[in-house]
Amino acid sequence: MGSAGDEEPERVDGRRLRYRHRREELLQAATEHALEHGPARLSLRRIADSAGVGHAALLHHFGTREKLVAEIVERVLDRTFTGPRVLANEQRTGTEGGPLRALWQQATTGSGEAHVRLFLAITGNALHDEALAAAVRRSLHRRTGLLEAALVRAGCPPPEAGALATLVLGTLRGLVLDRLLTGDTARVDAAFEVFALGLDRRRESWGG
Amino acid sequence: MGSAGDEEPERVDGRRLRYRHRREELLQAATEHALEHGPARLSLRRIADSAGVGHAALLHHFGTREKLVAEIVERVLDRTFTGPRVLANEQRTGTEGGPLRALWQQATTGSGEAHVRLFLAITGNALHDEALAAAVRRSLHRRTGLLEAALVRAGCPPPEAGALATLVLGTLRGLVLDRLLTGDTARVDAAFEVFALGLDRRRESWGG
Numbered sequence: 001m002g003s004a005g006d007e008e009p010e011r012v013d014g015r016r017l018r019y020r021h022r023r024e025e026l027l028q029a030a031t032e033h034a035l036e037h038g039p040a041r042l043s044l045r046r047i048a049d050s051a052g053v054g055h056a057a058l059l060h061h062f063g064t065r066e067k068l069v070a071e072i073v074e075r076v077l078d079r080t081f082t083g084p085r086v087l088a089n090e091q092r093t094g095t096e097g098g099p100l101r102a103l104w105q106q107a108t109t110g111s112g113e114a115h116v117r118l119f120l121a122i123t124g125n126a127l128h129d130e131a132l133a134a135a136v137r138r139s140l141h142r143r144t145g146l147l148e149a150a151l152v153r154a155g156c157p158p159p160e161a162g163a164l165a166t167l168v169l170g171t172l173r174g175l176v177l178d179r180l181l182t183g184d185t186a187r188v189d190a191a192f193e194v195f196a197l198g199l200d201r202r203r204e205s206w207g208g
Numbered sequence: 209m210g211s212a213g214d215e216e217p218e219r220v221d222g223r224r225l226r227y228r229h230r231r232e233e234l235l236q237a238a239t240e241h242a243l244e245h246g247p248a249r250l251s252l253r254r255i256a257d258s259a260g261v262g263h264a265a266l267l268h269h270f271g272t273r274e275k276l277v278a279e280i281v282e283r284v285l286d287r288t289f290t291g292p293r294v295l296a297n298e299q300r301t302g303t304e305g306g307p308l309r310a311l312w313q314q315a316t317t318g319s320g321e322a323h324v325r326l327f328l329a330i331t332g333n334a335l336h337d338e339a340l341a342a343a344v345r346r347s348l349h350r351r352t353g354l355l356e357a358a359l360v361r362a363g364c365p366p367p368e369a370g371a372l373a374t375l376v377l378g379t380l381r382g383l384v385l386d387r388l389l390t391g392d393t394a395r396v397d398a399a400f401e402v403f404a405l406g407l408d409r410r411r412e413s414w415g416g
Contacts, residue, residue: 038335038336117335120331120332120335121332121335121336122332123328123332123385123389124328124329124330124331124332124333124335125332126389127246127325127328127329127332128246128329133389136389137389137390137391140386140389140390141390144395160402162395162398163395163398163399163401163402164399164402166383166386166395166396166398166399167379167383167399167400167402167403169382169386170379170382170383170385170386170396170399171375171378171379171382171383171403172382173381173382173385173386174377174378174379174380174381174382174383174385175374175375175378175379175382177331177378177381177382178348178374178377178378178381181331181334181341181344181345181348182345182348182349183345187352187370187371187374188374188378190370190371190374191371191372191374191375191378192375193371194368194371194372194375195375195379198406198410202406
């Protein structure tokens with residue numbers, strides 16, 4: 001199944017090929033494990049067991065527990081806030097709802113909620129786990145940068161795009177936390193709508 | 209040290225008097241313990257040890273672990289968001305900064321940060337601990353209600369006060385989380401300021 005067109009041919013040996021083909025599958029299994037059991041039980045051995053591979057194989061694929069955890073965090077935050085599909089949608093959804101409402105829908109429905117739940121658990125645990133904390137920091141920076149770029153593309157003046165991206169992600173994060181913990185979907189959805197309307201008004205002032 | 213003016217004289221016996229005089233002190237010790245060690249180690253025995261009382265005494269004062277945890281959560285969230293002193297300040301601080309900026313200051317400086325940290329840990333653990341979850345739910349409702357009433361007193365139309373209170377608390381929560389995890393105080397403070405300016409504009413439309 002190896003391809004002659006690989007970008008780094010000197011690295012293509014048997015192990016590297018296995019890595020390439022199984023990596024995504026294993027990362028998916030590890031993420032599912034974290035979604036089900038929470039981050040407190042994110043040990044390599046447990047993940048390996050649940051993915052049906054050996055401990056050594058997992059280490060081979062991801063390097064260290066820290067690196068695997070970082071990739072899981074990145075994936076969970078990506079699915080929760082500013083998933084690339086949502087941001088790519090920004091032009092098409094401009095008229096009915098826009099990308100902000102698409103993000104909200106993603107974070108509050110179906111598997112989005114499971115990702116939010118894990119995100120909350122991860123941030124809670126990050127306070128006592130430096131590997132988790134570093135992963136969350138990197139991922140927050142990445143999310144904020146992605147949204148900042150999307151805002152500039154949508155017409156936001158660059159000097160305010162960073163603060164606005166931070167505000168949007170912070171508000172979504174705080175509101176989904178309330179929604180998940182209280183279950184008051186109507187109250188929290190109304191609060192989100194107040195925020196979204198304010199942002200709509202702001203966007204009108206950007207011109208275009 | 210008993211007083212003849214107690215409100216419920218029929219309940220005044222020796223134990224009740226001890227309860228009255230030591231309760232606040234013990235709650236404070238338990239809260240300090242949680243601030244230092246996080247909610248995962250909030251066992252009655254550990255709290256009792258650190259407060260220098262027996263396990264039975266603690267049960268006597270607070271009923272169950274669940275009730276004590278609820279009081280700690282309530283106290284931590286009170287100190288973090290919408291502390292009564294901040295809300296009471298709303299008239300006096302109206303010109304320079306206003307109550308929202310006072311809340312932000314409280315949540316991001318000094319002991320405020322320690323409370324935010326514990327709040328994050330509590331919400332993370334709440335996902336797997338129904339006693340914590342119930343306490344957080346009640347406390348979120350109480351905080352939102354207090355802020356909603358303060359907004360109405362400040363001129364906010366009652367139909368939108370609930371959504372706005374939810375939005376303000378959600379945004380503060382999400383932003384302090386970013387601030388604490390990334391340490392990017394300038395970026396997050398700028399985001400808060402964008403939010404506060406938007407709310408200032410909104411308040412102008414309330415008339416008065």
